[in-house]
Amino acid sequence: MKFLKRFCSVLLLLAAMWIFNELFRFLLIDDRASYTRIMLHELYSQEENIDILFLGSSHCFHSLDPAVSDVIFDTNTFNAGTSLQPLDASYALLKEADKTNDLKEVYVELYYGITNEIYENRTDLTSVYLVSDYMKHSVNRAAFLLNASSPGYYVNSFVLGRRNYEKLLDFPWLFENVTFKRTPFYRTFQYVSGRGEEYLGKGFVGSTITMENSGIYCDYSEPVIGDGYISADSRTYIQKIIDYCKKHDIKLTFYTAPMEDLVLSAIDYDSYVRQINALLDGTGIFYYDFNLCDPEILSLGAADFMDLNHLNRNGAEKFTTVFSRYFTDALDDSIFYESYDAKLASMKDTPVLGLMLLETEKEDVDTRRTWEITPALTAPVELEYEITVFSDSFGEMIVQEYNESRVVSIERNDTGRIQVFARIKGNEEIAAKAVMKY
Amino acid sequence: MLFNSMDFLIFFPIVTLIYFVMPKKLKTVWLLISSYYFYMCWNPKYAVLIAVSTVITYGSGLALTHVCGMKNISSDKQVFYKKCIVAGSVISNLGILAVFKYADFFLTNIYALFSAMGFTVTERTLDLLLPVGISFYTFQALSYTVDVYRGDIRAEKNLIRYALFVSFFPQLVAGPIERTPNLLTQIQELEKKTLWNWDNICGGLFLMIWGFFQKLVIADRAAIVVNTVYNHYTEYGFIGIALSTFFFAFQVYCDFDGYTNIARGAAQVLGIRLMKNFKQPYFAVNIRDFWRRWHISLTSWFTDYLYIPLGGSRRGTLRHLLNIVIVFAVSGLWHGASWNFVVWGLLHAAFQCVGILRQKLFGQKEKPLSGSARIRKTVTTFLLTDFAWLFFRADNLNHAFSLLRQMFSNIWLYAPGSFGLEPSGFTILTAALILLFVVDYLHEKNIDLFEQLKVQELWFRYAVCLTLIWTVILFGVYGTAYTSSQFIYFQF
Numbered sequence: 042m043k044f045l046k047r048f049c050s051v052l053l054l055l056a057a058m059w060i061f062n063e064l065f066r067f068l069l070i071d072d073r074a075s076y077t078r079i080m081l082h083e084l085y086s087q088e089e090n091i092d093i094l095f096l097g098s099s100h101c102f103h104s105l106d107p108a109v110s111d112v113i114f115d116t117n118t119f120n121a122g123t124s125l126q127p128l129d130a131s132y133a134l135l136k137e138a139d140k141t142n143d144l145k146e147v148y149v150e151l152y153y154g155i156t157n158e159i160y161e162n163r164t165d166l167t168s169v170y171l172v173s174d175y176m177k178h179s180v181n182r183a184a185f186l187l188n189a190s191s192p193g194y195y196v197n198s199f200v201l202g203r204r205n206y207e208k209l210l211d212f213p214w215l216f217e218n219v220t221f222k223r224t225p226f227y228r229t230f231q232y233v234s235g236r237g238e239e240y241l242g243k244g245f246v247g248s249t250i251t252m253e254n255s256g257i258y259c260d261y262s263e264p265v266i267g268d269g270y271i272s273a274d275s276r277t278y279i280q281k282i283i284d285y286c287k288k289h290d291i292k293l294t295f296y297t298a299p300m301e302d303l304v305l306s307a308i309d310y311d312s313y314v315r316q317i318n319a320l321l322d323g324t325g326i327f328y329y330d331f332n333l334c335d336p337e338i339l340s341l342g343a344a345d346f347m348d349l350n351h352l353n354r355n356g357a358e359k360f361t362t363v364f365s366r367y368f369t370d371a372l373d374d375s376i377f378y379e380s381y382d383a384k385l386a387s388m389k390d391t392p393v394l395g396l397m398l399l400e401t402e403k404e405d406v407d408t409r410r411t412w413e414i415t416p417a418l419t420a421p422v423e424l425e426y427e428i429t430v431f432s433d434s435f436g437e438m439i440v441q442e443y444n445e446s447r448v449v450s451i452e453r454n455d456t457g458r459i460q461v462f463a464r465i466k467g468n469e470e471i472a473a474k475a476v477m478k479y
Numbered sequence: 480m481l482f483n484s485m486d487f488l489i490f491f492p493i494v495t496l497i498y499f500v501m502p503k504k505l506k507t508v509w510l511l512i513s514s515y516y517f518y519m520c521w522n523p524k525y526a527v528l529i530a531v532s533t534v535i536t537y538g539s540g541l542a543l544t545h546v547c548g549m550k551n552i553s554s555d556k557q558v559f560y561k562k563c564i565v566a567g568s569v570i571s572n573l574g575i576l577a578v579f580k581y582a583d584f585f586l587t588n589i590y591a592l593f594s595a596m597g598f599t600v601t602e603r604t605l606d607l608l609l610p611v612g613i614s615f616y617t618f619q620a621l622s623y624t625v626d627v628y629r630g631d632i633r634a635e636k637n638l639i640r641y642a643l644f645v646s647f648f649p650q651l652v653a654g655p656i657e658r659t660p661n662l663l664t665q666i667q668e669l670e671k672k673t674l675w676n677w678d679n680i681c682g683g684l685f686l687m688i689w690g691f692f693q694k695l696v697i698a699d700r701a702a703i704v705v706n707t708v709y710n711h712y713t714e715y716g717f718i719g720i721a722l723s724t725f726f727f728a729f730q731v732y733c734d735f736d737g738y739t740n741i742a743r744g745a746a747q748v749l750g751i752r753l754m755k756n757f758k759q760p761y762f763a764v765n766i767r768d769f770w771r772r773w774h775i776s777l778t779s780w781f782t783d784y785l786y787i788p789l790g791g792s793r794r795g796t797l798r799h800l801l802n803i804v805i806v807f808a809v810s811g812l813w814h815g816a817s818w819n820f821v822v823w824g825l826l827h828a829a830f831q832c833v834g835i836l837r838q839k840l841f842g843q844k845e846k847p848l849s850g851s852a853r854i855r856k857t858v859t860t861f862l863l864t865d866f867a868w869l870f871f872r873a874d875n876l877n878h879a880f881s882l883l884r885q886m887f888s889n890i891w892l893y894a895p896g897s898f899g900l901e902p903s904g905f906t907i908l909t910a911a912l913i914l915l916f917v918v919d920y921l922h923e924k925n926i927d928l929f930e931q932l933k934v935q936e937l938w939f940r941y942a943v944c945l946t947l948i949w950t951v952i953l954f955g956v957y958g959t960a961y962t963s964s965q966f967i968y969f970q971f
Contacts, residue, residue: 050937061945192484207901
């Protein structure tokens with residue numbers, strides 16, 4: 042009797058711990074605008090069997106529209122992409138979806154930004170938690186979290202409220218969060234919209250934003266793609282996904298969604314493509330990089346992108362159509378170039394130009410900020426630049442008339458905008474424009 | 480491995496579970512293996528040192544017993560042999576401690592002395608990694624040798640039991656420094672008594688949770704403020720440095736008492752009672768009282784093995800004061816191989832000496848204190864100990880004096896919001912300190928909180944436990960990038 046009493050009291054304590062864990066999660070996690078929450082709810086509550094599953098990062102959930110792919114594939118497709126979805130999360134989602142569906146085909150997007158991650162170095166687990174927080178409690182979820190990070194992060198992984206504990210003392214925020222979560226809008230998983238994006242169902246997020254003109258600016262650097270770029274962790278999970286699909290008789294395909302040529306032309310993209318192909322060599326699984334797609338088949342311009350990396354709704358519709366037609370055999374392999382360089386060579390008469398402003402450090406770093414204009418070219422041309430600074434302190438100033446110099450320097454404490462016009466030498470027409478706030 | 484780490488949260492339940500299902504005769508062996516595994520997680524090589532210390536002191540105990548049993552020698556020779564054995568044990572153990580902990584300190588000071596005298600010297604140091612807990616287990620082992628020598632206890636013949644006494648994992652790396660009548664006796668009875676005790680398990684777990692609260696919620700949070708100010712002291716004046724030193728008083732208390740409570744709790748779960756190491760130290764009414772409440776195991780060790788052998792208070796006032804200075808200088812040095820620790824110890828010696836002289840000169844008799852007198856004395860004692868803590872926390876003596884100079888030359892220098900903690904962090908810290916005060920106050924009134932909790936209704940017991948557990952989980956500071964932060968006293 043005593044033993045039973047004590048056993049029950051231990052169980053009661055564990056149950057109370059569980060309840061409090063869920064309570065703190067409800068109070069402290071702000072997922073009011075989360076797409077993933079809605080996507081995973083839809084995944085779990087699909088009435089019709091999901092035949093085709095798309096997995097990958099934001100490149101996936103912005104680029105593949107199930108409303109289009111459903112029609113062309115003539116089946117139920119579902120987009121389970123999430124922001125910066127790493128391959129271990131893709132693997133976990135694959136197993137999750139396969140629990141309640143008889144998956145026939147899986148397409149996994151391999152954006153190069155996620156294939157070089159080293160998991161034990163992870164300090165920011167947002168991309169992991171975006172998925173795990175909305176997975177049902179299961180061995181799959183536990184295994185995913187235990188392998189996703191070093192043990193020091195386990196508390197944050199399993200005790201969700203811990204991540205935002207300071208908000209327990211922010212009563213107005215708590216009240217706002219709890220009040221919203223009690224609304225029918227939240228409880229019935231209504232679609233979220235904002236910042237020019239809208240959740241459109243079955244995991245697809247469509248954007249109405251377009252890139253301004255043809256000029257593109259950025260103040261970050263793309264990774265250098267050298268030998269051994271793909272991390273051991275990514276290789277491990279690619280292999281796990283392959284093994285799982287083979288074991289469960291699921292047709293697996295790896296692909297990459299289109300990005301702006303301006304970004305890809307600035308890196309050794311063919312090296313990445315070769316490395317992925319080498320990795321899959323001999324597995325019987327194939328990789329299709331839609332950045333190598335003939336522009337005459339898949340014509341994407343600035344109006345089809347919301348930023349350097351992601352298609353907007355227009356672009357997604359175009360891409361999904363070509364993607365679906367290709368994988369339903371309506372298009373053949375002739376739509377792909379052998380290499381990205383070959384594609385660029387075919388575009389040399391109609392170069393796409395963009396400008397990147399990359400901040401650098403010069404000698405007078407204490408008093409001035411300096412950017413270097415880096416042209417992103419799909420063909421080798423000589424450019425000259427006109428630079429205008431719209432300073433909040435000093436007003437509008439043309440700091441450089443058209444010439445080859447690519448350096449912009451301003452006073453450190455100043456704020457405003459830098460506008461750069463670029464034209465091909467000998468040509469009066471403006472070829473590219475960049476505007477950047479500083 | 481640290482107590483506040485995932486490794487320990489896996490290690491302890493496994494060790495405990497196997498411990499309870501093991502046959503009685505093997506429990507000691509199992510605990511010994513676990514203790515060595517625990518220690519080797521820090522550095523496998525240094526397990527050799529603890530083994531050497533164990534064997535030396537174990538052997539000295541047996542040798543002392545053998546000498547006592549020798550009938551064919553004179554009592555003078557017996558005493559001589561016994562003294563040689565004790566001296567050998569003390570010199571070898573303290574020698575190991577000296578090499579690993581103090582060699583570089585002495586070398587550096589010798590070089591500085593030669594340089595000051597105008598000699599050119601090539602400075603070379605040993606750069607040995609300090610074995611974790613060496614000061615603790617060395618003193619614990621030495622106390623055994625001396626206790627056997629004095630005839631207070633009989634030598635332990637079972638090497639396994641004795642090795643466990645030296646290396647028992649809950650108290651191995653940061654105390655309390657256990658004594659043979661308590662710990663060794665309990666180890667000797669492990670094979671005889673039934674250890675499964677629900678009350679012990681619940682009480683032990685509750686004590687561990689309280690220890691984690693002290694360490695993770697209070698100490699590690701206060702450390703953020705202290706480290707911010709002490710590492711950038713030129714940006715602060717009197718208010719900033721005084722405030723951070725105030726927080727350091729609680730950081731060091733909660734860090735050390737927290738560790739001790741986790742150690743005591745873990746031991747209690749296993750059916751072993753370790754001594755209390757702290758008794759509400761900041762309720763002390765004078766410095767002597769403070770040292771009856773702070774690091775009780777170390778204080779009693781120094782009292783029994785240094786202060787009393789030096790003569791204590793029985794050889795006149797001057798000798799009494801000198802003995803106090805010696806004990807506290809050594810105590811300071813025990814805490815760290817650096818002059819700022821020695822100065823910290825000497826400050827406490829000075830405070831005590833002043834108190835003794837006042838008593839002698841003004842003939843003050845000890846009498847019951849009124850409420851206001853108690854408050855005044857408690858606050859004064861706290862301020863004195865807190866002043867001394869500045870030296871304890873400083874990186875070195877120069878740093879300590881720089882802090883003092885900065886404090887008194889920039890009284891009003893203060894940058895709001897620059898203490899490294901968000902306002903919510905200060906709120907949590909303040910609330911936690913209030914709770915600590917309430918708990919300590921109740922203990923001061925001899926109210927055993929766990930005994931009181933046991934008699935409450937189930938819902939209340941659960942509410943208290945769950946509140947404490949969730950406070951630790953949610954508000955505990957788990958260190959940068961969520962790695963567990965070191966207990967302060969591990970450097971000793």
